[in-house]
Amino acid sequence: xxxxxxxxxxxxxxxxxxxxxxxxxAFTYKQAKARAESLACxxxxxxxxxxxxxxxxxxxxxxxxxxxxxxxxxxxxxxxINYRLSAREMAFIINDSGARWLxxxxxxxxxxxxxxxxxxxxxxxxxxxxxxxxxxxxxxxxYEAVMKTRESAFTPAEIDGDRIAHLYYTxxxxxxxxxxxxxxxxxxxxxxxxxxxxxxxxxxVWGHIAPMFHLADAWATxxxxxxxxxxxxxxxxxxxxxxxxxxxxxxTLSNLIPTMLNLIVKHPKVKTYDFxxxxxxxxxxxxxAPELIRMIMETFGCDYIQTxxxxxxxxxxxxxxxxxxxxxxxxxxxxxxxxxxGRPFMAVELKVVDDQLNPVAPDGRxxxxxxxxxxxxxxxxxxxxxxxxxxxxxxxxxxxxxxxxDAEGYVNIVDRKKDMILSGGENIYSTEVEYVLYMxxxxxxxxxxxxxxxxxxxxxxxxxxxxxxxxxTPEELIAFCKTHLASYKAPKSVDFIEALPKTGSGxxxxxxxxxxxxxxxxxxxxxxxx
Numbered sequence: 001x002x003x004x005x006x007x008x009x010x011x012x013x014x015x016x017x018x019x020x021x022x023x024x025x026a027f028t029y030k031q032a033k034a035r036a037e038s039l040a041c042x043x044x045x046x047x048x049x050x051x052x053x054x055x056x057x058x059x060x061x062x063x064x065x066x067x068x069x070x071x072x073x074x075x076x077x078x079x080x081i082n083y084r085l086s087a088r089e090m091a092f093i094i095n096d097s098g099a100r101w102l103x104x105x106x107x108x109x110x111x112x113x114x115x116x117x118x119x120x121x122x123x124x125x126x127x128x129x130x131x132x133x134x135x136x137x138x139x140x141x142x143y144e145a146v147m148k149t150r151e152s153a154f155t156p157a158e159i160d161g162d163r164i165a166h167l168y169y170t171x172x173x174x175x176x177x178x179x180x181x182x183x184x185x186x187x188x189x190x191x192x193x194x195x196x197x198x199x200x201x202x203x204x205v206w207g208h209i210a211p212m213f214h215l216a217d218a219w220a221t222x223x224x225x226x227x228x229x230x231x232x233x234x235x236x237x238x239x240x241x242x243x244x245x246x247x248x249x250x251x252t253l254s255n256l257i258p259t260m261l262n263l264i265v266k267h268p269k270v271k272t273y274d275f276x277x278x279x280x281x282x283x284x285x286x287x288x289a290p291e292l293i294r295m296i297m298e299t300f301g302c303d304y305i306q307t308x309x310x311x312x313x314x315x316x317x318x319x320x321x322x323x324x325x326x327x328x329x330x331x332x333x334x335x336x337x338x339x340x341x342g343r344p345f346m347a348v349e350l351k352v353v354d355d356q357l358n359p360v361a362p363d364g365r366x367x368x369x370x371x372x373x374x375x376x377x378x379x380x381x382x383x384x385x386x387x388x389x390x391x392x393x394x395x396x397x398x399x400x401x402x403x404x405x406d407a408e409g410y411v412n413i414v415d416r417k418k419d420m421i422l423s424g425g426e427n428i429y430s431t432e433v434e435y436v437l438y439m440x441x442x443x444x445x446x447x448x449x450x451x452x453x454x455x456x457x458x459x460x461x462x463x464x465x466x467x468x469x470x471x472x473t474p475e476e477l478i479a480f481c482k483t484h485l486a487s488y489k490a491p492k493s494v495d496f497i498e499a500l501p502k503t504g505s506g507x508x509x510x511x512x513x514x515x516x517x518x519x520x521x522x523x524x525x526x527x528x529x530x
Contacts, residue, residue: 053099186375200223261281263455
């Protein structure tokens with residue numbers, strides 16, 4: 001079982017069916033497979049073989065789809081890069097993964113040029129669009145030109161399910177990102193399970209609206225292809241164009257993070273659009289209030305599924321799909337279940353355990369940690385054996401998320417991973433931001449945490465103690481962070497205080513800083529795909 005097989009099967013069963021719609025461009029499955037083969041041939045001719053890493057920095061597009069499959073056909077490892085990262089952060093990922101080639105949209109030329117000045121082992125850049133100047137040591141080519149130069153037939157590599165397919169870099173809790181390994185088996189088992197859970201068929205049209213560099217959307221590349229559905233690409237999110245494309249392309253389902261959904265359902269023109277093609281909307285990646293779920297279902301006129309997962313689990317761990325007998329409950333009670341983290345995803349075993357690793361009582365009150373195992377769970381982290389070992393206990397992955405379980409088997413997260421902030425669907429580790437703040441010579445101590453934000457779910461806040469005699473402004477420190485981190489990771493606000501609260505052991509007590517901002521809120525900073 002391997003990823004390339006899913007495209008091969010779709011091209012065999014649905015050769016003339018529209019596979020991809022990207023603005024005015026459309027390809028059938030037969031054409032999409034041929035283009036992925038052309039890209040794979042180019043990369044193979046440039047020395048890419050089994051196990052080699054390829055990085056990609058691009059918005060949602062037909063090219064992103066083709067890169068996922070070209071890498072799979074070669075047995076190479078694709079490493080998607082968040083295009084919002086700084087040049088320094090991109091360079092780290094390219095170097096840490098050992099990527100030999102980078103495929104990048106030309107719109108990111110400036111940051112890519114800066115990043116590649118620090119990536120001496122990178123051999124080449126394939127530009128989607130107009131090529132940019134690159135270091136002399138680095139080859140350069142233009143994406144569409146590559147599609148016209150294939151001379152030989154493509155023979156896919158022999159790939160088994162345990163071979164690494166993807167590396168997704170997540171923010172590191174020590175300030176150093178780590179690459180989550182996903183194998184062909186991880187990806188394919190997850191795709192099969194989502195086909196079954198969501199009842200995907202060749203009549204479905206998936207909207208790629210959340211970014212394809214993130215597993216919140218990337219999983220659908222393979223599941224929808226396997227089912228023979230159609231992919232509609234939305235380059236970057238803006239409410240009105242997204243509403244228009246849902247209507248125009250008759251999208252049947254998609255995953256949107258709560259920030260996106262909030263902007264759509266509260267848009268002044270939302271009632272002028274006909275969303276009757278939608279059958280289900282999924283969401284995850286940030287806390288979401290029951291009232292917003294109600295608005296989503298009323299606005300779109302379709303079912304809603306709350307999701308929870310991790311990059312380490314391909315991603316899904318739970319769906320808030322209702323069992324049949326729960327659909328007979330009054331609407332308010334149904335909404336209560338739809339608002340929960342959800343019941344276990346088909347492809348995983350999930351349990352909630354106490355400190356002694358014993359299952360908690362399914363009474364909706366006893367809190368424990370979620371632990372999972374299954375064929376969709378990562379084998380570990382790239383070049384991080386110690387972190388890989390720490391993540392598992394007797395084959396079970398420790399999620400670090402605290403939850404309760406009810407008598408129906410639905411879990412509900414009551415606290416989030418330690419120190420992780422979920423802002424607009426992006427995971428931000430507070431320690432990563434603190435690491436940068438401590439680089440500032442004016443700062444004595446700093447603590448970073450999430451506070452409620454109507455637009456983003458959570459916003460990054462810093463509490464700072466300055467060194468004696470020093471002065472600084474919030475704007476100054478925010479700007480400082482943005483020179484070292486992606487802008488979305490930088491604090492949105494800064495509080496200056498005389499001393500940070502400490503525990504008895506001398507550790508900074510963030511809970512005392514964070515809790516006052518969350519008092520009286522109906523949601524807590526908890527759920528999402530990490």
